[in-house]
Amino acid sequence: MDGTWEDLVGSALLGTERRRPSGVVGDAQEAAVGLLDAAAVGVVRRRAGLRPGVAGPRPRAAAPDPRPPLPGSARRRLEMMLTGGGRNRQGTAPNLLELLPQWLATARARGYAAPPALLPALLDVARARTDLRADALAFAGPRALWLAELNPEWKFALRSGGGAVGARTAAGDAAAAGRLWEEGLFAERVALLTRLRQTDPSGARELLASTWRSERAEDRLMFMDALRTGLSPADEPFLESSLADRSRNVRSTAAELLSALPSSALAGRMAARARSCVSLGPDGITVEAPYACDAAMERDGVAAKPPGGRGERSWWLGQLVEAAPLSTWPERFGGRTPEQIVALPVLDDWQPDLHAAWCRATVRQRDAAWARALLGTPSARGGPVAAIGDPAKLLAILPADERACWVSEFVAAHGLPEAFQMLGVCAVPWSAPLGRAVVDALDIARDGGSYPWSFSGVMGLAERCLDPGSAEQVALLSAAAEEPPNGSPGASAYWSEAFQRLTATLRLRALMSEELEAP
Structure with a gap:
């Protein structure tokens, strides 16, 4: 040859x-x-013909992990989840992969160390699923960062976990923080800035200001976004100067942050503009939207060009009202409460635009009183969805107990089709009244003859969010029932299987929690 x-x-x-x-x-x-x-x-x-390579230096030793090891049963459960056990859901078997985020959060909260032999599989899962990356890396600990230094496919852990570790170390040392800010990777700098904003907001802002002019536009935007943590009136001079930034996105974010400070000069300017557009007449609220967007409005963050299908005047009005302090309106409307203001009629079909802008202002300013007023009564005919779009952001402002109570009443009155996003902002595990309302609504849907996959999203949430103590209540519904007269053919058998899977998942969650208890 x-x-x-x-x-x-x-x-x-x-x-x-x-x-x-x-x-x-x-x-x-x-x-x-x-x-x-x-x-x-x-x-x-x-x-x-290959020649042997020259041996390189041995890698440094991994940092010790002082946390206690997992109990044996919990370790076996984790191995099953990471190596594909339960990857394919069949019949009534629970889907273990869907429970992995909750398992990781619990293991992290209870202070366990990840088994060294499972660290590669844990890093692979964290690379593939950003939704559990934070908990996975925190649970994996320092040995995972050591492995990430040796494998390019795991470098994301150095950007995520490594940045957080470096930030925690440097946050208490001004000299170390300065070095990390000057020499660190971008992710490390963002983590440091976020960490400092929790402990020393002014110091973090001064650190950012020291290099602001030399930063790239996309980096300035991320740094500006980090100022949401610990935002206070002391940040106003820096944010006000950023209204003249070269980047439109940076200017817009600075304006948004200033509007979240009701005492800021920008909030005052926007309130004056909004008051000139909205007033109370004998027949209700009258609206005279702006006829132009001048340079001063643009400097204060008003986008001049509306998105497709949106009129210019309504677009400008919405931005002015959204950025005005909510305290503007009780003063403007004779001392009325938020509930009384929301109940006032709005003339000339301006109500959807005005109420939508008040909703955005409420979310931005985290005002619980306005959130309650805009949400209204959960049992009211038609519910709030048609009036304000997605109420989940307003619900997220309310305390957890009040939020769960509101959603449970909404589900009891209107069923599940419009409640999916609301359920997603409720604290886990769901409170007993909310859990009962969801299970009862699923039972009603079954009796109505619907197929269970019409409610697959709610079923998936229930598997992760229902209190495991609800398993016996759900088990009562798993028996096959008679087909309703006008129901879909075979729906009852499908519902029985779905309830059996939900019951099995709740029982498994209870068992997994027991496995993570200290021996």
């Missing part, structure tokens, strides 16, 4: 009928066999 390795590769790609390497003879079949023989010889020759 005289052909080179490149000659063999070329023949394999083109086929021996079109190109035969030198030394290969015979018909097409014999030539193909000869090519494979020659390739086998060539592989041996190439491997035999």
Whole structure:
């Protein structure tokens, strides 16, 4: 065999009928066999010709992890989840992968260390699923960062977990913080800034200001967003100066943050503009939306060009009202409460625009009184969805107990079709009244003859969010029921299977929590 390795590769790609390497003879079949023989010889020759590499320095030792190891049963459960056990849901079997985020959060909260042998699988899962990355890396601990230094596929852990570790270390040392800010990776700098905003907001702002002019526009935007943590009137001069930033996105974010400070000069300017557009007449609220967007409005964060299908005047009005302090309106409307203001009629079809802007202002300013007024009574006919779109952001402002109570009443009055996003902002595990309302609504849907996959999203939430103590209540519904007269064919059997799976999942969650208890 005289052909080179490149000659063999070329023949394999083109086929021996079109190109035969030198030394290969015979018909097409014999030539193909000869090519494979020659390739086998060539592989041996190439491997035999390799010279051994020079040994590099040994990697440094991994940092110790002082946390206690997992109990044996919990370790086996984690191994099953990470290696594919329960990956495919069949029949009534729970989906273990869907429970992995909750398991990781619990293990992290209870202070356990991850088993070293499972760290590679844990890093692979964290790379694939950003929703559990924070808990996975915190649970994996310092040894996972040590592994990430040795494998390029896990470098995300250095940007995420490494940044957080470095930030915690540097936050209490001004010199170390300065070095990390000047020399660190972008993720480390963001983590440091966020960490400092929790402990020393002014120091964090001064650190940011020291390099602000030399930062890239996209980095300035991320740093500006980090100022949401610990936002206070002391940040106003820096934010006000940022209204002249070269980047439109940075200017817009600075304006948004200033509008969240009711005492800021920008909030005062926006309140004056909003008052000039909205007033109270004898028949209700009258609206005179702006006819132009001047340069001063643009500097204060008003986007001049509306999105497709939106009128200019309503677009400008919404931005002015959204950025005005909510305290503007009781003063404007004779001392009325938020509930009384929301109940006022709005003339000339401006109500959807005005109420939507008040909703956005409420979310921005985290005002619970306005959130209650805009949400209204959960049992009211039609509910709030048609009036304000997605009420989940307003609900998130309320205390957890009040939020769960409101959603449980909404579900009892209107069922589940409009409640999915609301359920997603309720604290886990769901309170007993909310859990009962959801299970009862599912039972009503079954009695109505619907197929269970119409409620698959709610079922998935219930598997993760229902209190495991609800398992016996759900188990009562798992028995096959008679088909309703006008129901979908076979729906009852599908519902029975869905309730059996929900029951099995709740029982498994209870068992997993017991496994994570200290022995």
